[in-house]
Amino acid sequence: MKSKRQEIERISELAHAMAFRAKAIDLWQKLDELGITFMQAQVLRFISKNEGCLMKELAEEFSVTLADITGIADRLEEKGILKRTEDPKDRRALRLRLTTRARSLLRRMDGARQKTMAQILKNLTKKERAQLMKGFEIFLKAASEFLTKMHK
Numbered sequence: 573m574k575s576k577r578q579e580i581e582r583i584s585e586l587a588h589a590m591a592f593r594a595k596a597i598d599l600w601q602k603l604d605e606l607g608i609t610f611m612q613a614q615v616l617r618f619i620s621k622n623e624g625c626l627m628k629e630l631a632e633e634f635s636v637t638l639a640d641i642t643g644i645a646d647r648l649e650e651k652g653i654l655k656r657t658e659d660p661k662d663r664r665a666l667r668l669r670l671t672t673r674a675r676s677l678l679r680r681m682d683g684a685r686q687k688t689m690a691q692i693l694k695n696l697t698k699k700e701r702a703q704l705m706k707g708f709e710i711f712l713k714a715a716s717e718f719l720t721k722m723h724k
Contacts, residue, residue, distance in 0.1 A: 587711070606677055607651060613681060615644055616653065616670065620678055624667045626659070632723055653677065 574582070603613055611634075618633055619625060631641045645668065648654035653674040659665035670678075693701055 603681070606680065608648075608653070608677070612644055612648055612653075615641075615648065616674055616678055616681075619654070619668050619670055620675075623669060627656075627666055627668065630668065632719075635719065635722075648674075 603610060608616070614634070615630065618630060622629070627638060627641050627645065630645075631638045634641070645654055645656065649656065651673075653671055655669050655671055656666040657669060659667050696704065
C-alpha cells in the first residue's frame with residue numbers, strides 16, 4: 573500500500589506526463605505550420621467555448637498574469653485570429669472574440685486531434701475508456717475547485 577505522499581508524487585508525475593503527451597499530440601498536429609503556439613491554441617479553444625470572455629477571465633483560467641494574456645492576445649490579433657471589442661457596459665473592459673479565420677483554424681486542429689486521439693484510444697477497451705473519462709472528470713473537478721479557491 574502506497575503512502576499518501578507516494579500517491580501524491582505518482583499522481584503529480586502522471587499529470588505532468590499527461591500534459592507533456594497532450595502537448596506532444598498538439599505538436600504532432602504541427603501547430604507551428606498553422607502559425608500558432610501550443611498556448612495560443614489553448615487560448616483559442618477556451619475563447620471558442622467562452623466567446624466574449626474578458627481578458628481577466630482568460631488570465632485566471634490559465635493561472636497567468638494579465639500581461640501574459642495581453643501578449644498572447646496581441647500576437648493572435650496581429651495574425652487576424654482574435655479581435656478585442658469594448659464591453660458596452662464597461663468601456664475599459666475588453667471582450668475577446670474569434671474571427672472566421674480562427675474558427676477555420678480550430679476545425680483543422682480539432683480534426684487532427686480527434687484523428688490522433690482515435691488512434692490512441694483504439695488500444696483501450698470500452699471499460700478502460702469509461703474509467704479514463706471518469707478519472708479525468710474527477711481530477712479536473714478537483715483541480716478547478718482548487719484554482720477557484722486560490723483566486724478568491
